[in-house]
Amino acid sequence: MQTIQPxxxxxxxxxxxxxxxxxxxxxxxxxxxAAVILIRSEDITxxxxxxxxxxxxxxxxxxxxLLTDARIRDLASSLEDIAALPDPANVLxxxxxxxxxxxxxxxxxxxxxxxxxxxxxxxxxxxxxALCIRSGNVxxxxxxxxxxxxxxxxxxxxxxxxxEFNVATAAVQLLPTDRSFVMEMLTAVKYIDIIxxxxxxxxxxFVRTNSRVPVIETGAGxxxxxxxxxxxxxxxxxxxxxAKVSRPSVCNSLDTVLVDEAVAADFLALLxxxxxxxxxxxxxxxxxxxxxxxxxxxxxxxxxxxxxxxxFLSLKCSVKVVPDVQAALSHIQTFSSRHSExxxxxxxAISERFLNEVDAAAVYVNASTRxxxxxxxxxxxxIGISTQKLHARGPFALEKLVTEKWFLRGNGQVR
Numbered sequence: 560m561q562t563i564q565p566x567x568x569x570x571x572x573x574x575x576x577x578x579x580x581x582x583x584x585x586x587x588x589x590x591x592x593a594a595v596i597l598i599r600s601e602d603i604t605x606x607x608x609x610x611x612x613x614x615x616x617x618x619x620x621x622x623x624x625l626l627t628d629a630r631i632r633d634l635a636s637s638l639e640d641i642a643a644l645p646d647p648a649n650v651l652x653x654x655x656x657x658x659x660x661x662x663x664x665x666x667x668x669x670x671x672x673x674x675x676x677x678x679x680x681x682x683x684x685x686x687x688x689a690l691c692i693r694s695g696n697v698x699x700x701x702x703x704x705x706x707x708x709x710x711x712x713x714x715x716x717x718x719x720x721x722x723e724f725n726v727a728t729a730a731v732q733l734l735p736t737d738r739s740f741v742m743e744m745l746t747a748v749k750y751i752d753i754i755x756x757x758x759x760x761x762x763x764x765f766v767r768t769n770s771r772v773p774v775i776e777t778g779a780g781x782x783x784x785x786x787x788x789x790x791x792x793x794x795x796x797x798x799x800x801x802a803k804v805s806r807p808s809v810c811n812s813l814d815t816v817l818v819d820e821a822v823a824a825d826f827l828a829l830l831x832x833x834x835x836x837x838x839x840x841x842x843x844x845x846x847x848x849x850x851x852x853x854x855x856x857x858x859x860x861x862x863x864x865x866x867x868x869x870x871f872l873s874l875k876c877s878v879k880v881v882p883d884v885q886a887a888l889s890h891i892q893t894f895s896s897r898h899s900e901x902x903x904x905x906x907x908a909i910s911e912r913f914l915n916e917v918d919a920a921a922v923y924v925n926a927s928t929r930x931x932x933x934x935x936x937x938x939x940x941x942i943g944i945s946t947q948k949l950h951a952r953g954p955f956a957l958e959k960l961v962t963e964k965w966f967l968r969g970n971g972q973v974r
Contacts (some may be wrong), residue, residue, distance in 0.1 A: 561581045563740045566732055567750035570672050570697050573727035576649075578695040580726060586642040590690055592720045593638035596685070599716055600631045600971075606708040607681065614705060619873035620679040622808040633826050634685050641689045641939040647961045648695045660955070662968040667961040669695035671752035674744055675942060676701045676766060678758035681709040686718050686940040688731045694863055694960040695782045699751065701744060703758075745770040749928050755955070756944065757943040760896075777943025777955055780810030780898035781870050782928045785887040786826050787904035788819040794925065795903040796829040802901070802927040804837045807874050810944055811931040816878045817887045823880045824850050831856040842866040847881040868894035874958055884909055888916055895919060897946045899928040920946055920953040 580588075596603070607626045614621050626634075653665040673696050677683045684700060692699040696882040702710040710733055711745045718728040734740060745754060746768065753773050756766035760779040767774055784802055802813035818826050827850045834841065835856065842862040843851055851859050867890070868941045881887045891900055901923035902913040910924045921931040921944075931954070933941025938956035951959040 562805045563734055563743055567747050568574050569729035570699050571750050573729035576727040577730040582646045585693055588724045589638045593635040595716050596635045606712040606713050609708040610706050619808050638689050641693050644939045644957055647958050654925040659972050661972050664966040667965055670962055670963040672697045674699045674751040674754045676756045678703040678827035679705045681706045684710050684713045687942050690957050696960055697730045699734055704736045742873040748772055750912045755942055775945055776947050777945050779896045781814050781868055781896040782899045783815045783891050783903040784813055785817040789905040790903040792826050792829055796833050798903055798927050802831040802929055803876050805929055808872050817881050820880050820882050827851055828854050835875055842877040844879045847878040901928050915972050
């Protein structure tokens with residue numbers, strides 16, 4: 560293939576068939592897709608194994624790539640959840656009649672053709688396709704080579720169901736993984752209405768720098784948890800452990816623990832035995848290093864400057880002891896990716912200050928950052944977590960896959 564332009568032209572032309580599909584049909588289509596994914600789960604896991612066999616066990620992306628039976632059931636459940644959500648398109652936002660009798664209406668409409676570039680997460684294929692179908696959008700997907708076989712069968716199943724419902728199969732397309740086509744995608748202003756990169760900081764930076772198509776950034780998460788001196792320390796240890804180990808390869812997992820100097824010795828003594836069973840590598844500043852060493856924590860390294868502001872995406876984290884809340888806020892301001900940040904504290908005033916001063920898409924008090932997720936927030940699913948401020952921030956989900964359009968009806972008015 561010399562160019563992906565024919566595929567993009569087909570995507571643009573498919574817009575009408577998905578945009579005009581009645582709401583009840585879109586719901587039925589997604590429920591049918593959920594059933595098909597469950598029926599074909601064995602085929603999906605077979606293709607997924609081909610991808611897994613090509614990836615090193617040491618690669619932190621391997622967990623993102625893996626589709627277990629439970630995760631496939633979660634995909635089907637997510638489709639059911641999305642089907643049950645209200646269609647965000649065709650909503651009347653404003654209506655007025657001007658003095659000259661001209662009827663003016665503003666309605667929500669689909670964005671059009673949504674291009675998504677992502678790495679190693681085949682669940683994104685289903686989530687994006689479902690969200691776009693539900694909102695009347697077309698999607699063109701450029702998944703990573705790591706998930707080639709898995710993405711191929713998932714899109715094949717989606718297209719089979721689209722065909723059942725007489726929707727153009729080009730409404731959901733998987734583009735070739737050849738990197739030479741990425742720049743063509745990023746400059747396809749005639750065919751693609753928005754580009755959403757989901758993956759590493761390097762991927763997002765590349766798309767941001769090179770795209771002529773408008774970009775919504777999602778993905779990179781450098782997440783902190785600050786243990787303030789009034790914190791319930793057992794609670795804090797449980798929150799930090801959950802945020803780090805429950806699924807370390809995702810963007811809402813913890814990267815850096817900030818702990819108040821007044822409670823550092825007691826807190827780290829509680830935290831160490833909870834991290835130990837998971838063999839979490841801890842990159843500690845001098846004060847934290849000394850405390851953890853005295854507690855015989857074996858997976859301990861002296862932190863380097865680059866270990867702060869680093870998205871680990873694995874069973875690794877950094878720890879820094881800070882003198883007070885101002886130092887914690889300053890550290891977060893410097894190193895945060897504006898994704899998810901948390902404080903553990905029993906001081907209401909300090910907690911409110913943290914909520915109001917920290918500039919991030921999601922800010923927590925006494926809870927794990929692992930909750931930053933479209934499904935958890937009741938949005939059905941997400942394309943990613945947006946860390947920017949225009950159009951969407953936080954879980955970029957169904958409600959944000961629309962723009963606005965003005966409809967005007969007259970009977971001969973001229974100006």
